[in-house]
Amino acid sequence: MNIVVCVKQVVDPDVPTSAFRLDDETNRVRVAEGIPPVINGFDENAVEAALIVREETGGKITALSVGNDFAMDVMKKPLSMGVDDLVLIDDPQFFQLDAYATVCVLSEAIRKIGEFDLILCGRQASDWDNAHVPLGLAETLGLPSITMAQQIEISNSMVLVHRVFPDGYEKVEADLPALVTVSNEIGQPRYPTLRGIMAASRKSPIVWTARDLGIDPARFEPKISVTGLSIPPSLGECEFIEADTEAEAGSRLAQRLREVKLI
């Protein structure tokens, strides 16, 4: 079983909005100096899913990322969690790739990695919240795509997935090779063990550039482009209910809601 997991380096979504800076020139969000990026949370869920599958089937997991300005200790996390290889497509020309270009680069990289049975991705990235790349990748590679996995099983060259559904889950299956996106319901990503961290520190990622993949980034034409970015204003005035004790504040809140006919 060869598994490729796509991971993306993103701005830490837990950073408070107050540390957000908008870069008007590039229409991107920056955070204050010194706040490290993270691997997109859902991608860590995908790494976890890959490790669970490998425990059953054996085989090899390659984590794959496209970007530039990688923070190496951040990007090595999948290695310390237990994946076998890390491939970084690192090229200054890949600054601000849109989803289409990302799909193009990822698909070329996956072809270069070679044989695979399963591609796993996070359900969406916490920066642009697009949820396009996995679907575009499946379309480009001609693979079945299954989104929002909360459970993945492999048997008889098939993948059986429980997909998170608004009011429950849906069971679906497809022949391998296939692409599956993973949601947080799959469970917490495991913490790297000390041994994992040591092993990861000795491993170097495989680094490819646009040229290694035979891609000319100048040819990427945006199909849709960001023309502005702003921080939405907050709604405004909260009326704080105060009282001598917290219990009293509770009943006063109810009275106040009655006064304004909310209950």
Next chain:
Amino acid sequence: MTEILIVAEQLDGGLHPVVGELVTAAQGLEGDRALVVLGADLNELSKTATSLDVDEVYVVEHRLLLEQTSEDLFVAALEQVCRQTEPRVVLIGRTFLGRDVGPRLAYRLGVGVAQDCIGLKQNEDSGRVVVTRPVYGGNAVATMAFGQQNPQVVIVRPRIYESVEKDVSRNSEIIPLTVNLDSSMMKVRHIERVKSEVEGVRLEDAQVVVAGGRGIGGPEPFSQLSELADILGGAVGASRAACDAGWADHSLQIGLTGATITPDLYVTVGISGASQHMAGCSGAKHIVAVNKDANANIFKEARFGVVGDWSNILPSFIVAVRDLSTG
């Protein structure tokens, strides 16, 4: 010629509520509007569709579309409809189906797509569609402009637009379209759908929602939240932190990656109000927050707030609400 193609997704055999909202969104753009209904035995449904404010209703009937469970077939059919009708814009609701179908359709056609839009308009000079969409978990809002290819695929967040009024005298023209589908296109096979047991009012339809977050500290307090929801005739919800901790079922999650709610009253207990949570309740008319941290983000969005430990506040609140409701 159709310029704006609106995908009419179904829900429980009828039109999905988002369809009427998409028609409203389309009214803000120039050009004729057409709805496309896909399925089998569509007589009733296409009649309903003609009562919406559109010029044409395309009816795509195929026996393989009967079950409405295969996303693969839906995408294949829509691709053929787009190639036949050459729309300038395709509007799809950001439903469970739509948010996958939209990007897949766009990649098949080699065109641009905008996910989860909360606004759309036409640029007066270029005539191209410009959308607004929340990004970075709702911490920021981006404006995005489509390039030159058609169709421009726009996926619209539900419950942002008011639904268009039905008008039975309207009678738009019904135009049948033929698509070629075969079962080999169904790469993903649907086995079954398993519903979780959730009692009472559906979260997304509720007029009152009471939700708990990490701050309530465990699964037990959810019974107090249920009690409150019962008194108010509402539903119980939760933050992702509470769901991930296993205190509440995942189907109760409110937010960017959970349910979108639009109640009159939304009571949050021990929820910090992260932007990803707020993304699911920005349509709530009045938010009430109980949180021990006076600086919690939730108070920036709340109409009424109590700062303190929920375990001291909630019991007396429930008692008072019950008295006021029965008295």
